[in-house]
Amino acid sequence: MRTLSDLEAAFQALERRASAVxxxxxxDRTVANRRARTSTHRRVVLxxxxxxxxxxxxxxxxxxxxxxxxxxxPAGSRTAVCVAPLPPQWRQALPAHQIRVDGQAVLPxxxxxxxxxxxxxxxxxxxxxGQVGRDDSVSKIAQLPIPTxxxxxxxxxDSRSVVIVLFRLPTGSSGGSPSDTDDAVVIDRHTGxxxxxxxxxxxxxxxxxxxxxxxxxDGIYYWAEVPVRGxxxxxxxxxxxxxxxxxxAVKARGDSLNSNPLGYFWDGGSFPLMDVPPVxxxxxxxxxxxxxxxxxxxxSTYDDPSTVFWSxxxxxxxxxxxxxxxxxxxxGVSGPYVFxxxxxxxxxxxVSGSEHVLDTRTGALADTGVPQISLRGMSGNSVIAFxxxxxxxxxxxxxxxELPQIDCPSS
Amino acid sequence: MTVTLSDxxxxxxxxxxxxxxxxxxxxxxxxxxxxADPVLAEDLVSDVLGVAFERWTQVSAADHVHAYVKRMxxxxFLSWRRRRARTSPWAVPPxxxxxxxxxxxxxxxLIAELRALPPRQRAALVLRYxxxxxxxxxxALLGTGxxxxxxxxxxxxxxxxxxxxxxxxxxxxxxISSSTPExxx
Numbered sequence: 001m002r003t004l005s006d007l008e009a010a011f012q013a014l015e016r017r018a019s020a021v022x023x024x025x026x027x028d029r030t031v032a033n034r035r036a037r038t039s040t041h042r043r044v045v046l047x048x049x050x051x052x053x054x055x056x057x058x059x060x061x062x063x064x065x066x067x068x069x070x071x072x073x074p075a076g077s078r079t080a081v082c083v084a085p086l087p088p089q090w091r092q093a094l095p096a097h098q099i100r101v102d103g104q105a106v107l108p109x110x111x112x113x114x115x116x117x118x119x120x121x122x123x124x125x126x127x128x129x130g131q132v133g134r135d136d137s138v139s140k141i142a143q144l145p146i147p148t149x150x151x152x153x154x155x156x157x158d159s160r161s162v163v164i165v166l167f168r169l170p171t172g173s174s175g176g177s178p179s180d181t182d183d184a185v186v187i188d189r190h191t192g193x194x195x196x197x198x199x200x201x202x203x204x205x206x207x208x209x210x211x212x213x214x215x216x217x218d219g220i221y222y223w224a225e226v227p228v229r230g231x232x233x234x235x236x237x238x239x240x241x242x243x244x245x246x247x248x249a250v251k252a253r254g255d256s257l258n259s260n261p262l263g264y265f266w267d268g269g270s271f272p273l274m275d276v277p278p279v280x281x282x283x284x285x286x287x288x289x290x291x292x293x294x295x296x297x298x299x300s301t302y303d304d305p306s307t308v309f310w311s312x313x314x315x316x317x318x319x320x321x322x323x324x325x326x327x328x329x330x331x332g333v334s335g336p337y338v339f340x341x342x343x344x345x346x347x348x349x350x351v352s353g354s355e356h357v358l359d360t361r362t363g364a365l366a367d368t369g370v371p372q373i374s375l376r377g378m379s380g381n382s383v384i385a386f387x388x389x390x391x392x393x394x395x396x397x398x399x400x401x402e403l404p405q406i407d408c409p410s411s
Numbered sequence: 412m413t414v415t416l417s418d419x420x421x422x423x424x425x426x427x428x429x430x431x432x433x434x435x436x437x438x439x440x441x442x443x444x445x446x447a448d449p450v451l452a453e454d455l456v457s458d459v460l461g462v463a464f465e466r467w468t469q470v471s472a473a474d475h476v477h478a479y480v481k482r483m484x485x486x487x488f489l490s491w492r493r494r495r496a497r498t499s500p501w502a503v504p505p506x507x508x509x510x511x512x513x514x515x516x517x518x519x520x521l522i523a524e525l526r527a528l529p530p531r532q533r534a535a536l537v538l539r540y541x542x543x544x545x546x547x548x549x550x551a552l553l554g555t556g557x558x559x560x561x562x563x564x565x566x567x568x569x570x571x572x573x574x575x576x577x578x579x580x581x582x583x584x585x586x587i588s589s590s591t592p593e594x595x596x
Contacts, residue, residue: 015443018439
């Protein structure tokens with residue numbers, strides 16, 4: 001058995017890793033209520049290797065299996081992973097179709113089955129939401145003058161509504177109540193009518209708008225209200241707004257409200273946003289990362305962060321693992337393709353430098369060569385939008401249906 | 412997006428920048444212990460500071476600004492992977508430096524096991540035994556109940572096979588028996 005001294009030694013080892021990056025001086029400014037402990041900090045020469053690409057030496061993969069929680073490790077087939085080169089057609093397709101509107105980069109919101117990408121951008125202080133076709137034609141969906149001192153946090157779109165979440169830029173030290181600092185504007189795509197979501201929301205005092213938790217699903221907008229400054233006496237609230245009749249509802253109250261693409265969850269309960277098979281519980285404890293295109297799911301678990309699980313909504317599931325990957329982060333799924341990033345080799349601190357794609361039909365894992373990316377709005381028929389997180393932001397659209405499957409190299 | 416700042420906004424920005432200068436290292440150290448991963452920690456702190464800047468009026472009005480931002484770090488950690496896709500494009504972190512330090516094998520094993528803990532258990536453990544916070548304080552910070560915190564800490568200790576007996580008796584929590592985590596369910 002270990003003791004708390006072992007735990008403190010581990011914390012101190014982590015501190016040393018941090019101090020090697022920032023220096024002890026800064027780290028020593030931690031809060032006063034921290035428990036005093038033996039200082040054994042050492043400055044250590046550090047190596048800077050920010051991102052390491054998958055090496056050719058990893059071409060021969062071996063496989064690692066661990067005992068999994070049976071709630072998230074379905075008894076489906078287990079496909080061995082191999083490291084494969086990215087097919088030439090993929091290499092050509094990835095940079096082929098880049099979107100710019102009004103001469104500037106845009107942020108993709110979602111993509112439909114025909115490859116039309118909904119995007120947003122700003123022109124002269126006016127938020128623009130539009131759709132870009134595969135021929136680069138642009139049709140405007142909605143626009144909203146951004147109030148002075150505000151910025152746009154997120155945009156959600158469905159066939160009826162556009163929801164734009166605003167945040168207030170800092171304006172002084174006096175401040176206001178947190179509920180005054182944000183707004184969410186619902187625009188009717190057909191009539192242009194604008195509704196300020198929070199103005200009519202029946203939220204008790206003491207709560208702040210959790211704009212990050214917004215989801216527009218089946219015509220209903222969901223969001224979270226969280227207690228200000230951690231008031232432990234209050235539960236988090238899951239709220240909803242129906243634009244058809246302008247009605248609000250408190251859908252749930254609970255502690256530690258959070259969400260993944262399948263729904264909201266909290267201590268002891270959940271509220272699904274999608275119909276999924278029972279094998280995929282909408283709870284935080286069993287899914288470390290999760291992505292879905294509406295028809296396919298992919299996730300990894302806390303218990304086994306080196307394994308990638310994939311399933312379609314019928315419940316058929318597969319699992320993939322190999323000893324190259326640590327701390328897998330599922331960044332997106334589109335049909336049979338899972339896009340992921342991960343720590344590398346024996347040292348999980350080494351994060352793979354570029355996005356990888358796993359073809360779940362063959363178990364082939366290929367390096368896309370694209371810097372780790374944010375994926376948006378992948379549709380069920382395998383159309384995908386990229387936005388690079390590199391300094392030069394780029395929106396790219398790739399129709400995966402037009403690309404060959406990725407195969408393992410023949411031995 | 413180009414943002415033009417007024418004089419008052421510039422003043423607030425100066426306040427924010429001073430906070431970042433004085434506290435970013437501390438936040439990073441806390442985030443490294445919380446995540447057990449310097450690269451994730453760098454992303455986490457960058458994301459949180461981006462949001463803190465956007466909401467600096469609200470943040471700076473808090474009674475204890477640094478504690479408030481640390482709560483943001485914890486909350487962001489607990490939901491970070493889900494949010495990362497939306498927030499990261501606006502707050503591209505600097506290229507993180509990977510630290511290579513001499514760490515004894517026992518600590519390395521324990522760090523690996525810490526990484527494998529569910530985030531809420533890890534957060535509760537770090538706040539309790541690194542930050543030295545009470546269960547009540549942790550519950551308030553996480554916006555959850557004390558029993559949930561005790562349960563998370565107990566389960567984490569059991570999973571790491573850490574006993575509270577012997578030389579650590581002075582740190583022991585009378586409410587927790589490391590051998591009976593299931594009893595708290």
